[in-house]
Amino acid sequence: MSDLDRPLCRERQIGVLENLLCVPGAKVPPLIFTYGLSATGKTHTVRWLLETRSIKHAVFHCVELYNVRLLYETILLKLTGKVQRCDSANEFINILKKDLHKDEVYVILFEESDRFRDTDLHIRQVFCRLSELTELNISCIWESKIDWTRFQPNRGLPAPFIINFPQYTRSEIQELLVNILPEGRSHQFKENYITMLLPIFYFVTRSLRELQHIAQVNYTSYCAPVEDGQLTEKDTKQLWFNIEQQLNKCISTVNLREVETNQMKELLEKEDEDNAIDKGSAKAASTTTRTTPELPYYSKFLLISAYLASYNPQRTDKRFFVKEHGKQRKSAHSIRAKERYDSKLTGPKPFPLERLLAIFYNIIEESVNPTANIYSQITSLVRLQLITAIGNDTVEQPKYRCNVDFEFAKHVAKNIKFDIQKYLYCQ
């Protein structure tokens, strides 16, 4: 099964791996360590090489390391072809010694091997020294995002052969992206598209996977005018003008992968409507529309009160919420104190239930009976994880902390026509 293509732009690494693993009669190094950022082709290159050279190998993803039996049995299955029960490292080594041939080259590839650091020490050591313990020509390739210096435990590990997979350069990414786009258009057309696309997104992410996704998602709309016949392939300027707006909107969803093309279109249309009505709204409003649950009327007020309780210091409550408050003289000290205090940076503070209810009754316009309804709404807010309950003291004085951020609270406040900005101590 070699459905993998030859990896592009990885010639040097392929050369090194060939020299390590494919020289006939040579002994392979016991431990090879490949590292590089995600989407740099580490697994792809190694697997391609192993499959095209028909080296017997096993691939194991270390997220399954929570159970050692899975580890041993998967590797045994892939290397020997038989399903065998194996509980411990000892049995594993014995079975390998028995079933594998001394002269053949075997390779085990561990993906995300930084998880090895969370397991027992002896498992790490076993897989570093596998060829020594089994006396076979077996090599373990540990692939990871994090470099080797962070792997060193107290007992030394043998020095691995380290291969670095650097991130692709700009020209390499260009070449790779052009290859990904679907067939049907001229090479020049695709190159123009990518050349227009890259500068916008290259700041934010250089990860090939993300850029691929963005390129593919926007390609159809880029091609649309050419499909319709309105423009030819050569009218780069108009094509660019067409796609520019869409790409600019796309930048707010880079790395997030939240929407596929159709949903994206709907969202963009809805945002256009919103923008037409309210010019001042930030682009980020579109993100919150996706995630706001619909809350009942009192719950919205409760949420706002919780936000105010978390982010305003207690001593200022009197000033905000009580009608008769005296004048406050602004001394130099108080101005400086106010400047230093920025709760948005340090995070929400916990508050007792009494304070929440006091603020709640204050901001809600009509008179409300303190029925169990209110309390149950508080509990449901906790369930939705919009407020967190702190501590175990549920009998005397339960304490809470608000979990929503400012954008969310502002959105809810706008919904109920409450000016939250007036009640905040700091901006």
Next chain:
Amino acid sequence: ICLIHFYKRRMLKRRSPELDIREVLSKLSRRLAGNLDESFYGQEEKVSFLLDLLKRTVDKGESNSLLILGPHGSGKSALVRHVLAEASKSDQWLENVLLVRLNGFLQTDDKQALKEITRQLHLENVVGDKVFGSFADHLAFLLTSLKVGDKTSKPIIFILEEFDLFCSHRNQTLLYNLFDTAQSRAAPICVIGVSCQIDVTELLEKRVNSRFSHRHLHMMLLEKFDDYYNLLTRISKIDDDTDLAVTWNSHVDSVFKKKDIRDFFEKKIFTFDKTVSHMKHFLYLTLIRMVSNGQSELNLAVLESALADTHTSESADTIMATLTDLSILEICLLIAVKHISDIYENEPFNFEMVYHEYLKFKRRKYSPLPEERSVVLKCWENLQALEFISPKPGIRTTGQQLEYILHTSQLPDGVLKKAVEKYDNCPIEVAQWMSSSLHTCS
């Protein structure tokens, strides 16, 4: 005929070595790549001491125990392998001796150790399903079942690698019983422990310690550079009689006699790490380099480039390589982190503070950068995954919003600055921000 042969040889030597470097690699890799090689050079007295000890167990039926101690890479396991290979050249050995090899990494438990001993002595059938009262009974049973004919059992050699891990088993039963048997001469056994912990006898319990014969064999790293260099020359040669071996060996000899090569090894390799394993690793890297470049001659250039391959070159290099791979947004976040750490003197920070700092930079100096919180948060999580920023240890993180968890930076000083300088097409505003915090300018 002799003369023709003589001329042929001279012609071979005069021709520039047409070595197939891949062949050389495949022959030498056996010795250099792994740890299975059975050759061992130098330190003849230790070899003869160990050989003598083993012979006494086998021939005379003496029971002995010995500990081989030394730092990593000093050749303890290599010594054991070599001695066993030497000893097994005599036929008497192969017939009579039973070898049991245990490893502290594999047998993490005394029960497992016992099962492994049973397996290596091929006594599974004999033991069958018997249940034993204690470890001592079981071991005694195993030993008695090996009795041959006239009441003397076969000599067994136990080799315990990673001996210090056996000391952490419960009650040290395996060690106690083995040493007990060695001392009480119930059967002729020889117990050889190999460990990298020099004070491993401190880990032994009193009763075990008293049964141990306190024979030590200390393996040291090579002190003098001359010995090191001779060993280096020796292991770079192929032990064959083929033409390839002859050409290669003479080439190695001539290259290693040069002063600059010798200086290179003395200053760059020997001063850093005196172990033989490092030497082997380095030679292996050199050979791989030569195969990749397609050259078949050793010279200083290829040695230098192989040095750059070892992970012993500054660890900051690997971190810098990763830093130059990040995107601009992530670099900006790291610069913001650095400035905050400078201003607040290494107090832990959270995402909000970093984001605030980043926004200040973006709004004042460099607007093409995106502002969306969710995008920046994703980059933040990327940095966390790469372990450049990690949550402050010891604080509770459950129930806290992601943005407010306190983190600390894991980057060493100065690396970020070098990385920004090396970064391809770094926007100039970012580079300027690196060198001067926004707070200092107007």
